[in-house]
Amino acid sequence: IAGCSGGNDDTIVPGTNAAFAPFEYEEDGEIVGFDIDLAEEAIDRAGYEVGDWSDLKFSSLIPSLNNNDIDLIAAGMTINPDRKEQIAFTDPYWESNQSVLVQSDGDFQPEGESDLDGARVGAQKGTTGESETERLRNEGVIAEDALKRYNNYVLAVEDLEAGNVDAVVVDQPVANNFAAGRDVSVAFVIETGEQFGMGMRQDDDRIGDINDALAEIRDDGTYDDLVAEWFE
Ligand code: ARG
Incomplete structure (x- = not known):
């Protein structure tokens, strides 16, 4: 049956990558x-x-969704054309840019992309942050071997604190969260104008019900309560 996980259409099994506070x-x-x-x-x-x-x-979330291992991705996932070829997205529930994190008291304090010349720059594998580092490499700002990919953003930021990488590109709210709790700070922001959506299989009709529920959650103030709880 289309849209089924484990043969049960009444249950939606969610998946995430839980190293992306305060989202998960x-x-x-x-x-x-x-x-x-x-x-x-x-x-x-x-x-x-x-x-x-x-x-x-x-990077396993989309394959796992299409394998029926999970039914819904909630992982701060940016809606983009490449992913839209593989999965369906709910209506957007968040907007974000990318921030460039550096050591708070380090010598390296870039003010813009061109200052990343010669720097080692990290991001999580499979993310839009990684795509930004690849763009910087393609534009010749950073060298091929200066691009560092991590299994999650906590590992990337730990490597930044340890001095093994000079900068980390990560979604703005998550960067702010790291900056509040660790010895890293936001050097500058790359305006990517991304929107986050939840992912579901393209043949899963239940997405309409989820979109209706998301609209109701916004309309009755629950959304604002959640924002206040996790971001303020
Ligand atoms: N918004 C970015 C993207 O879609 C990063 C998401 C990372 N999420 C996570 N749970 N680690 O690529």
């Missing part, structure tokens, strides 16, 4: 965050059961 992260062995609450609320209001969360590599 692990705390005391539990996956928590804005995306987690928003997705669970949407699935519930749409009339489905919330399945057990899967914590996967970011």
Whole structure:
């Protein structure tokens, strides 16, 4: 049956990559965050059961969705044409740019893209942050071997703190969150104007119910409550 995971059309099994606070992260062995609450609320209001969360590599989320291992991606995932060829997205629920993080008290304090000349720049594999580092490489700003790819953004920021990479490109709200809790700060912002959506299989009709639920969550103020809880 189309749109089924484990043969159960009443349950929506969500997947994420839980190293992207405050959207999704692990705390005391539990996956928590804005995306987690928003997705669970949407699935519930749409009339489905919330399945057990899967914590996967970011680059495995789309294959796992299309394999029926999960039914919904809630992972701060940017809606883009490449992904839209593979999966369907809900209506957008967030807007973001990319921020460039550096060590707070380091000598390297770039003010714009051209200052990244000669720098080692990191991002999580399979993300739009990685695409930005690839663009910088294609434009000749950074060298081929200066591009560092990580399995998740926590590892990238730890490597930045350790001095093994000079800058990390990551979604703006997540960069701000790292800057609040670690010895890193935002050097400058790359205006990418991205929108986040939840991903579902292209043949899964339940996406209409999820979109209706997301609209209701916005209209009745629940969305603002969640933003206040996780971002302020
Ligand atoms: N918004 C970026 C993208 O779609 C990064 C998302 C990373 N999300 C995560 N849960 N690690 O590529």
